[in-house]
Amino acid sequence: MKLGRSLELFLTAKRGELVSEKTVAYYEYWTKDFFRYAVTVQGAYDWDSIRAEHIQSYLAMLGTERKVRSATVHDAYRAVKALNRWLFKQSYIPSCVIDKVQAPKQEKIIPRTFTIKEIQAMYGACSKTSFAGVRDKTMLTLLLSSGIRKSELAGILSEDVDLEQGHIKVYGKGNKQRLLPLAHKAKKALEEYNRLKACKIFPIRSKYYFVNNKGAKLNNSSMDSIFKRIKERSGIQGAKVSCHTWRHTFAKSYLLNGGDVFSLQRLLGHSDLSTTKRYLNLNTKEIQTQYDKFNPLDNMDWVF
Template sequence: MEILTRKFIDYIKCTRELSENTIESYKRDLYQFNEYLIQNNIEESLVNISKTTVITYMIYLQKKGRAGSTIARTLASLRTFYQYLLNEGLTRNDPTNNLKSPKQEKKFPSVLTLDEVNILLNKPDISTVKGVRDKAMLELLYATGIRVSELISLTLEDVDLNLGIIISSRESSNERIIPIGKLCIKSLDDYLSIYRTKLVKDKKADNLFVNYHGNKLTRQGFWKIIKTYTKNANIEKRITPHTLRHSFAVHLLENGADLKSVQEMLGHADISTTQIYTKMNKKRINDVYKKAHPRA
């Protein structure tokens, strides 16, 4: 098991160009499967595991209360592993062949109400340099729906306050021009005209948002910022940096924006990705109706 797993992990590292998190998931899934075989005295060798054993393991995970997504990922890990063994001629057996992944419950992402957005966006203390910067970042995220990775990559050149636009992902195939509203423009203007110069050490630095050392802000840095304001806002929802992106999309659709425009602003390659927000919007309307209508 140990040797086969190491070879497999080396293979996917070199040829599949997967992220470290994905590779760790594959490794963990394989070791947990092997642990299950040992604990249950299943004496089949790894290369000759029966389909029944894999099915029994899936049922075991289900009884343990593992989420459908976790079980589906485990099966995907085992399937990839056995495809590797087949391709390398290390087995003639694929116990995962024709096995179907469990149906996964689709969970809608967390979305803030307009009141919650206002509470969160007004939490930064704009009498401080940090507060003005944070306010500008939060306003920009909600105004445009851009990803945090895009936010921290913005440069001064990407912002035109006179036209009221930003250019996101300028260096990639996903470049798009996104309008920004007057409240966001004001927050950015306050930050750029007075406060950014107090943070930047190198006058040639062109990053729009910088940390206290004058360097480009990191994803981890922004995560800490939003966690702080979420805690201060006392909002009883799990808020991530992506929550403002989801809220941006749902609020646009609620107020009559067409799906194609929202897709373009979000930078989704496929409109089916954007359609989840339409479903969320319908669910929210249904929930409101059930709570408010006396005969619902």
């Protein structure tokens, strides 16, 4: 099967599975990149000509010549792997050559999380009287209590916020729905935002819960501007202020406070537990804190 044709079939199938366009773009970018390498360097125009050494050579080139990070090399590997295995499963090709390629090693990176002082500074950067300030503080509260993604936060519908039942419906990757419980303080923040939103007269009426001053949905650009403004006003240095860092902060705090990785997987909307396990990487100080709280000897008063 020709390389280009195989990609067309694969991407069509993924769109049929309602995979997000961001994921489709990821598959397309890396597989096309591999195809260009296979054609120009290896002279391989179809899957019958692709060998394990071609894929290994491509991955090595990414690290040595392009000098991309190990995580990026692994991204390329996963994209080619997904395509190759799909083609084999659908009987478009007779063998799965990627199974002969060892997955590239990834350096373990402990995700950056916000400190308590940084969180306090960001809360302090939100106006307590303006609509935008209360909205921003409410979004931060929801992020800290749930760790939802930026697209999920922006995509919340007004009808999906149920304060009486104490949960909120979000739409994750592949448009998968999940219900998230609301913390008591999060409910209070949402109630305050609701009151202010109800009093404001918008020129536009949107079905979305978080809106701008005109009443329209917050897009990616406006969300990025909000976090940029919060960072500038809070005086935070070094840390990236984004929904993703808040997501890391929620996940790490959840585990440090005694939450289990299985319920965290459900809360974050991860389909693979291995993705959630990244948050189990603790630094030395965090390990010491956990040890002091949970080591069996110091928690058995009867021993001495």
